[in-house]
Amino acid sequence: MKIMIASDIHGSAEFCEAFLEAYKNEVPDKILLLGDILYHGPRNNLPNDYDTKRTMEILNDLKDEISAVRGNCDSEVDQMVLNFPLMNTYEIVEADGIKLFATHGHHYSPDNPPPFVEFDVLLNGHTHISMLADCGDYYYANPGSVSIPKGGTTHSYMICEDRMLTIKNLLTMDEIDKMYIKKK
Numbered sequence: 001m002k003i004m005i006a007s008d009i010h011g012s013a014e015f016c017e018a019f020l021e022a023y024k025n026e027v028p029d030k031i032l033l034l035g036d037i038l039y040h041g042p043r044n045n046l047p048n049d050y051d052t053k054r055t056m057e058i059l060n061d062l063k064d065e066i067s068a069v070r071g072n073c074d075s076e077v078d079q080m081v082l083n084f085p086l087m088n089t090y091e092i093v094e095a096d097g098i099k100l101f102a103t104h105g106h107h108y109s110p111d112n113p114p115p116f117v118e119f120d121v122l123l124n125g126h127t128h129i130s131m132l133a134d135c136g137d138y139y140y141a142n143p144g145s146v147s148i149p150k151g152g153t154t155h156s157y158m159i160c161e162d163r164m165l166t167i168k169n170l171l172t173m174d175e176i177d178k179m180y181i182k183k184k
Contacts, residue, residue: 001095002026005143005158007034007104007125009059010041010073012147014049015155016058018170019146022157023062025173031062032093034125034143035071035104037086038078047147056081067091071104071126092117096163098181110140120181121165130156130167132179139181141165 004026009016023031037059038052059066063083070087079086090103101108101119105126108114110133113122121139129151130144143158144167155170166178 001030001161002028003030003032003093003095003100003160004028005032005034005102005123005141005160006146007143008036008071008128008145008148009033009038009055010036010044010047010145010147011038011050011052011055012047013051013054013058015047015147015170016055018155019157020058020062022168022170022173026159028065028159030093031066032091032100032102032123033059033066033068034102034123035069036073036125037068037071037082039073039075040148041073044148059084067093067102069103072106090114092119095160097183098163100160105142110135113138120183127151129153130158130176132165132167132177134179139165139179141179143167146170 060083066084068086093100098120100121102123105124128145131142133140144156159166163181167176
């Protein structure tokens with residue numbers, strides 16, 4: 001199974017279009033969005049081509065492929081216009097023998113991992129910084145931000161396939177980093 005993972009689109013139609021192009025190139029079985037889809041939030045600058053209606057249209061066209069979790073900037077109003085479920089705090093996805101705990105990152109993170117479920121990989125966005133790490137008991141993966149990267153990172157997304165997590169540059173689709181997930 002090939003899963004395309006992204007976070008923090010923040011209503012940027014320009015970078016959502018770039019995500020759509022990467023999607024067409026990657027041809028994943030599923031898209032997993034880790035929150036902060038439409039609203040840019042009070043702590044962020046307005047992203048390029050801030051157009052929530054166009055972003056919504058692009059993503060709604062992919063509704064059958066999308067699973068999503070709620071970010072700290074997502075609201076019930078966003079759910080009213082998006083044609084895929086958005087309000088779950090987390091989702092557990094099993095792929096290729098590994099269990100992914102997908103969340104935005106404002107509730108559960110490496111500093112506060114979920115205590116109530118076993119998982120192999122903690123996936124979250126929120127920081128806008130792409131990262132892969134072995135945390136001992138589990139692996140941590142953050143695809144970074146589609147539209148507002150921080151910490152010197154670039155616009156990015158992640159691919160999960162054959163137990164490999166690969167962070168890619170959104171604009172060039174070049175590999176930035178990768179990590180193989182071993183069962184612990």
